[in-house]
Amino acid sequence: xxxxxxxxxxxxxxxxxxxxxxxxxxxxxxxxxxxxxxxxxxxxxxxxxxxxxxxxxxxxxxxxxxxxxxxxxxxxxxxxxxxxxxxxxxxxxxxxxxxxxxxxxxxxxxxxxxxxxxxxxxxxxxxxxxxxxxxxxxxxxxxxxxxxxxxxxxxxxxxxxxxxxxxxxxxxxxxxxxxxxxxxxxxxxxxxxxxxxxxxxxxxxxxxxxxxxxxxxxxxxxxxxxxxxxxxxxxxxxxxxxxxxxxxxxxxxxxxxxxxxxxxxxxxxxxxxxxxxxxxxxxxxxxxxxxxxxxxxxxxxxxxxxxxxxxxxxxxxxxxxxxxxxxxxxxxxxxxxxxxxxxxxxxxxxxxxxxxxxxxxxxxxxxxxxxxxxxxxxxxxxxxxxxxxxxxxxxxxxxxxxxxxxxxxxxxxxxxxxxxxxxxxxxxxxxxxxxxxxxxxxxxxxxxxxxx
Numbered sequence: 001x002x003x004x005x006x007x008x009x010x011x012x013x014x015x016x017x018x019x020x021x022x023x024x025x026x027x028x029x030x031x032x033x034x035x036x037x038x039x040x041x042x043x044x045x046x047x048x049x050x051x052x053x054x055x056x057x058x059x060x061x062x063x064x065x066x067x068x069x070x071x072x073x074x075x076x077x078x079x080x081x082x083x084x085x086x087x088x089x090x091x092x093x094x095x096x097x098x099x100x101x102x103x104x105x106x107x108x109x110x111x112x113x114x115x116x117x118x119x120x121x122x123x124x125x126x127x128x129x130x131x132x133x134x135x136x137x138x139x140x141x142x143x144x145x146x147x148x149x150x151x152x153x154x155x156x157x158x159x160x161x162x163x164x165x166x167x168x169x170x171x172x173x174x175x176x177x178x179x180x181x182x183x184x185x186x187x188x189x190x191x192x193x194x195x196x197x198x199x200x201x202x203x204x205x206x207x208x209x210x211x212x213x214x215x216x217x218x219x220x221x222x223x224x225x226x227x228x229x230x231x232x233x234x235x236x237x238x239x240x241x242x243x244x245x246x247x248x249x250x251x252x253x254x255x256x257x258x259x260x261x262x263x264x265x266x267x268x269x270x271x272x273x274x275x276x277x278x279x280x281x282x283x284x285x286x287x288x289x290x291x292x293x294x295x296x297x298x299x300x301x302x303x304x305x306x307x308x309x310x311x312x313x314x315x316x317x318x319x320x321x322x323x324x325x326x327x328x329x330x331x332x333x334x335x336x337x338x339x340x341x342x343x344x345x346x347x348x349x350x351x352x353x354x355x356x357x358x359x360x361x362x363x364x365x366x367x368x369x370x371x372x373x374x375x376x377x378x379x380x381x382x383x384x385x386x387x388x389x390x391x392x393x394x395x396x397x398x399x400x401x402x403x404x405x406x407x408x409x410x411x412x413x414x415x416x417x418x419x420x421x422x423x424x425x426x427x428x429x430x431x432x433x434x435x436x437x438x439x440x441x442x443x444x445x446x447x448x449x450x451x452x
Contacts, residue, residue, distance in 0.1 A: 006058060008044050011065045015183040016192055018070050030057045031110050037064040039071070053107045056098075060108065063094045063101075067180045072190040074200070080336045081203050082210070084128070088135035089202035090195065092167070093179060095138055100176045109141040117148020126156065127210035133160050134167060134206060159215050162225040167202060174198065211333055211393060213238035234333045234393040240400060241330045241392035243366035246339030251349040254321045295322035296380040298422050299371050300344070301364070302329040302357035303394075306386065310354065312419035313344065320426040321348050326371055327355060330362025332394035341367050360394030368407050375411075382414045382422045387441025401442035402450075409447060415440050 008023040021042060028035040028045035030053045036045045046061050047054040074086050099105045113136070120129045129149060136142050142164075146157045171179075174197075181193035189196060205228055212235040215221040220236075227235040265274050269287030277286045298316065300308055308327060317323065325345040331338055340363050342355050368383065375381060389401040407413065415437065416422050437444040 006044070006046060006048075008062060008065045011062055013066065013182070015181075016070070016190075023065075028057075030054050032112060035061055037061045037068065039068070052104070053110075056103055056105065056107050059103055060094060060098055063098050067094065067097060067182055067192065067194055069191050069195055074191060074195070077189050077191070078200065078203070080334060080338075081200075081207050082335060084131050085203035085206040085210070086199065088131040089199040089206060091135040092137055092202060093194065093199050095136075096171060097176065097180050099138060100179075105138060106140040108136070108139040109144065113141045113144035114148040117145040118151055119148075121149045121152035121156070124153075126214050129153075129156060130160065130163060130209040131206055134163065134202065137164060137167060153214075155214055155216055158221055159209075159212075159224055162221065162228065163205065163209055166205060166225075166228040170201065171198075207335065208234055208333065211237050211335065213391075234395075236395035236397065237392045238397060238399070239391055240365045241334070241340060241362040243341055243363050243370055244337055244339050245370075246342035246355065248343060249355075250352040251346075252352055254317045254345065254348050254350050295324065295376075296320055296382065296426050297371050297375060298323055298325045298382045298384065298419075298426065299367060300325065300327045300384040300419060300422075301361060301386065302327045302355075303361045303390075304357065304359050306357070306384070308344070308354050308419055312423065313350065313354065316419055316423040316426065317345055317350055319423050323426060324371070324374060325350070326367065327357075328361075328363055328367045329357030330360050330392065330394070331358035332360040332362065333392070334358070341370075361388070361390040362392050362394060364389045365400060365403050365407070368404060368413070372407070372411055380414060380426060381411060382416055382425050383408070384416055384419055384422050385440065385443070386417065387415070387439075387443035387445075389441070389443055396442060398442060398446070402446045405443050405446035405450060408443065409450065415444070 006025045008025070009020075024041070024043045026043060026045045027048050030047045030049065030051070034045070035047065035057050036043075038044070044061050044065065046058045068090060075081075075083055078086070095105050095108065116132065117129075120132065133142050133145060136145060146160065149156050179194050179198050181197075183193050185191050185193050185196045187196065208227060212224060212227065215224040215235070224235045226232050265277060265281070265285035266287050267283060267285050271288055272286050273288035274286045278284050300306070302308060313325070316325065323345060324343070326341060327344050328341040330340040334340075338358070340358060342351075344351050344354060364385070371381065387401075388396060389404050391397045391400060408415065414425050416425055437447045
């Protein structure tokens, strides 16, 4: 067989204006990744053989010609969805249409699935496992893939079965005409209706699955399954989100004032100011230590439970005009480059408008670690928080709380509940008012537990 017997030009019926131009056909292989459809270059790469698998691979690529987006980039319209989720969701849709047309999609396997499952499991690539599973779902290749996974990750197949049930239930509500519809979407996106109504929701399910921690217990599995239902809350991820700093916006100068003189008890010095401490203080800090400071670092949780009043920020900066003030809040489940941390004030300047939070915490640990890299000497670091640390999907997590508690203990970070309290701590007027650590949620309890 040759390319002269493969005619993508004969594929008709599209309703979204696919140009009637010549396609170039190149020889490929009936192996995963060695056949493709390129709408930009108008190239279809398919095997030329006469075997059953060669014919089904050719048909698969021709269905892409018939139903896949050709002139609109979905990635630009859905920046929150990873490329891999959209690719695999579209592969599933094409295979589903192919099966409904009477083709035997069970031959869409190349024998590499078991090995692929083992490699993905050994790499601990849960997100890729979910994506590949959906891409081959319905072809029988998913069963071989799961065999490979089970050898090294025995808990993963149950979670993938929950994902399969949700996708299967979703597809039962649709007809072939709806799934393969190539009319332009009435939403104005320019995408085919079938892609927007089928591939995009499945990609969203995959994105939700990729960010979830693999369920280990029956209760976690039920929670995971519920999260896949329409309107379900994202399941726990068990990890912090990646820190994404916002570019610096408009900044205005802060009114300057004289430096602050701080006197603290110390073990040595020029003057013995606290002689009674020789008897009462285990460290015998009887001398005074006078320092001058107009700065420090303040890290502010701006999640749904917290806010930053303008007047409190002004008060803070009036007492410590050179302070570095950082706000943070992560949008639950977000994997895009949407900022989740920003500088509110630095080097005697403050932002003109305080950014709004993104509902969740999500980056407590990463923002603390980043702020500590900016610390100069022993300047104070104050964390405005309620102590309720959460993961990237905004679920409370004890291990992450312990991680933050260790940072607080090791670097002597001061915990306060509001920006006004931070102003008092920075200026030295609130040094005697120490709130019980246990009131600061899981972080406070972790601090107390590790001190015992």
